Amino acid sequence: MRDVLISELIVGPAVDALAERFDVLSLPDLWKNEAALRAQIGHFRALMVRNQTPVTAELIASAPALLIVGRAGVGLDNVDLQAASAAGIVVSSTPDQNAISVAELVIGLMLSLVRSILPADRDTRNGNWARHCFVGSELYGKTLGIIGAGKTGYLTARRAQAFGMKVLASDPYLTPDNILLRELQAELLDIDELLHRADVVSCHVPATPATVGMFDAARFSRMKPTAFFINTSRGKIVREADLAAALKAKIIAGAALDVRENEPPEPGELELLPNVVLTPHIAALTVEAQERVTSAICDDVARVLEGKPARNAVAARLPSRPHC
Ligand code: MLT
DSSP: OEEEEEOSOOOSHHHHHHHHHSOEEEOTTGGGOHHHHHHHHTTEEEEEEOSSSOBOHHHHHTOTTOOEEEESSSOOTTBOHHHHHHTTOEEEOOTTTTHHHHHHHHHHHHHHHHTTHHHHHHHHHTTOOOGGGOOOOOSTTOEEEEESOSHHHHHHHHHHHTTTOEEEEEOTTOOTTOHHHHHHTOEEOOHHHHHHHOSEEEEOOOOOTTTTTOBSHHHHHTSOTTOEEEEOSOGGGBOHHHHHHHHHTTSSSEEEESSOSSSSOOOOHHHHOTTEEEOOSOTTOSHHHHHHHHHHHHHHHHHHHTTOOOSSBSSOSSOSSOOO
């Protein structure tokens, strides 16, 4: 029996250290080939993934010795948690390690949108000097609406407050007496009320059956025509066709998407709109965040392989299937 299979690009000193203690096989493109992944997984006690390996019930059924799935990141939409739990497999993720990087990217996207930085750059590269075509607006005094006020939403709000923004939050899991909301002096609102009042909306929501498609034509129609929409969480929460229609009809002023309904996306209408900023799911991709993420996930994988409880388990902290 082998120890750790890594099916996506996960590298760094923590992986090297893990490989000194355990038998690690790293195949960064394995996620692309389901049959090859299924052929390999039966030989391993641990699997390390990012967001692209589909850890399905079928894959889990092919993994009789698997004790832990280590998800290097936050979102768990590529892991069938129910199937893993039913099989007694620990699923561990790294919920807080990339929150700062995501929050910083949101601030960058927000500034890009309100100051048209990318259109101005493209225009200037084309030899123009059209200063008066790029009159922007300040963030100061504007209202940021955070949808999903977990760690990343909270850190984004703190940074926005440094620009003098007011903060609104919407989160079905929080109550107004939540300590972080109180610290932010943020009003907790129903989502539709938040959309109606915010100048910038930033989403920090996992993809679940309840959230997929939650940003549709009806939701965009509740936003101000001057408002900007930013999504760095999960692409499937947005109906992109509805977003493109809202932008074209000037129902909202602009949007920035780091995550897409399908990744990688087929280039379509959004790619043609000037008031859209698109990045390829890079919010968590900073040297610092990746170091933290990799180190936390390698630590949990090592712990479980040694029979210790995982620190960042999503469900069970110890596998309930026998070690072999
Ligand atoms: C996350 O969920 O941690 C980020 O979206 C990055 C990733 O999925 O790898």
